[in-house]
Amino acid sequence: MIGKILRIRYEILSAMEEGPLFQSYHAKDRVLGREVVIRVINEPFASEPTFLIAVAKIVQKSASMPHPAIERMLEMDDHEGIKFIVCESSLGEPLNARILKLAPFSAGICIGIGIELCGALTVLHEAGVVHGDLSSRNITATVENRVRVANAGLWETFSQSRTAGSVVLPYMAPYLAPEITNGEMPNPRSDIYALGVIMVELLIGRHPFASDTPMGMAVKHATTDVPSLRTINPNVPLVLDEIVLKMLKKDKFERYAEVKQLLSDLRIVQDCLRFGRQLTWPLDRPNPDNIFVNPNASAAAKTVEEVLAQAPVTTQPALNIGTYEKAKPLEADASLVAPRMGAARKESGKKEDVKEISDSAPKWLQAIAYVMTMGVIVIVGGFFYWNLTKPKTIMMPNIKLMSARDAALKLKPLKLKLKVIKRESSNTYVENTILEANPAYKQQIKEGSTVNVIISSGSRTVTVPSLIGHSVQEAKDDFLAPLGLQLREPVKRAYSDRYRAGQIMDQTPDKGMTIEKDSGKVTVTVSKGPREPGGDQANAPAENEKFVLKLKMNPSDPITEVSVTVIDDQGEREVYRGELSGESPEQSIIIAATGANPQYKIYYNGTARSTGALKKNDAR
Secondary structure, eight states, rough: OTTTETTEEEEEEEEEEEOOOOOEEEEEETTTEEEEEEEEEEETTOHHHHHHHHHHHHHHHOOOOOOOBBEEEEEEEEETEEEEEEOOOEEEEEHHHHHHOOOOOOOHHHHHHHHHHHHHHHHHHTTTTOOOOGGGGGGEEEEEEEEEEEEETGGGGGSSSSHHHHHHHHHGGGGGGGGHTTOOOOOOOHHHHHHHHHHHHHHHHHOOOOOSHHHHHHHHHHHHOOOGGGGOOSSSSSHHHHHHHTTTTTSHHHHHSSHHHHHHHHHHHHHHHHHEEEEEEEOOOOOOOOOOOOSSSSSGGGGGHHHHHHSOOOOOOSSSSSGGGSOOOOOHHHHHHHHOOGGOHHHHHHHHHHHHHHHHSSSSHHHHHHEEEEEEEHHHHHHHHHHHHHHOOOOOOOOOSBBBHHHHHHHGTTTTTEEEEEEEEOSOOOOEEEEEEEEEETTTEEEOOOEEEEEEEEOEEOOOOOTSSSSSIIIIIIGGGTTOEEEEOOEEOOOOSSSOOSSSSEEETTOOOOTOOOOOOOOEEEOOOOOOOOOOOTTOOOOOOOEEEEEEETTOOOOEEEEEEEEEEEEEEEEEEEEETTOOEEEEEEEEEEESSSSEEEETTEEEEEEHHHHGGBBB
């Protein structure tokens, strides 16, 4: 996908994390000139019309809720069968990665993050949207040290897919309130519970409970009390500890009734910490608002908020998604959103249920029930086995600018493989240096995956060494071959009173000039020794004469590849290749030529720009 352009508009720049429902990418909106996040919907969900309708509905609602702490979904689109969502870009890293590196955080930082998240949840709840999947992996810690919440409300789409609920369950389980795992729909108070789990992560560096399976996690959320955070981190203020414990009450009616109450308490604690004031619990408020609805009251006595939170989800056809409008929505089913976890119920309840069936049901019906129960056990067991044995997801380490050998050694303990897919010349980095890696640094990757890299093949140009005074064989073996250069054949010979026979007396290009690696050739003139007295000097070949040629550039010209070709008695040959720019508008080079009227040609980026004769007054 990297480099692909969706809808002639969104240019994919790099891959981000891969989730159960989406593969995310950094992209450039070439129409509005801004960075965005593209979330491509994975299969089989991209082929489920009712799921796509539900997603489009949530996207449309999200686009109308601007807030600095909310990463909005802007639109849903389709490119050649690729279904994707365009979201606002949040530069930074997932909060769970930040927690992994830096936790525990101070009380002040934790409260500041909590206040920002409360602001985002307040906007969502007032718009009638329950986040439903609030977690540290769905929060971005930005480069400005702020936080932004992503994927708000997408839980509503899970009921419109046969498999989405079970696929996302392992990711949601550490943050799900007890009433959700018992089959209820997400509600504002379950968002407060999830925020409490995040604050525990910030203050002690881990979740309040640990389990290897979603089922085990659900049982602990439903039955195990959250210990005081001060027993793990004594630096947590007593009042902040009580606030978090209140957010994590098993009974939703014992939690904060709404986010605004929590926000008020966090601001009181923030101000007292800032000004060094003493705090006691419960906090004194001008208008007490910690009165909770009686859980045993009748339905008529419950708040409108609770009635709406437990109401069945309905779906409406989304806009601008073509043929999906005709698909019939599925009926909302809480088990598809957050499957009931019977293990979280009391054991006595199970025995009573079994006894009731045994006393009243015919044996043939009991047999069918038994077969169906065993089938469910096999399916659920297979699901959890697959989740436990599938490759772990790890964070990609930084291997850029390392040698390929060192990078391979670094990736080996992580069970990752290195594959060189391309070599590029570089005048900056030595051969075998890694220039690019995919996945990039800090992106998520599964164990056993292959990391594709582009490595340097070294500089494409080399500096011509001095061959004067050496034999032809020495020039080939000791000076040219190690640089990937060749000696032009046949070798020219001339008389010389200065150099012994067999020694190189002249060369083109001259020493210090740059020439193309692996394809460059050097022309030399080899001494025949001094002329014998009375010899035929008229037939003696002329020696090379050196000329000064000036190359000029306009100050506004960009970096340009320049080459120079000479035409003389030895034929036509390239004597110079290099790069010039407007920053150095004039440069003089020295070239060698023979004959009575040598000519030159100058090429800019492979195109002939000027020709002429080498003048004697420019000779040296």
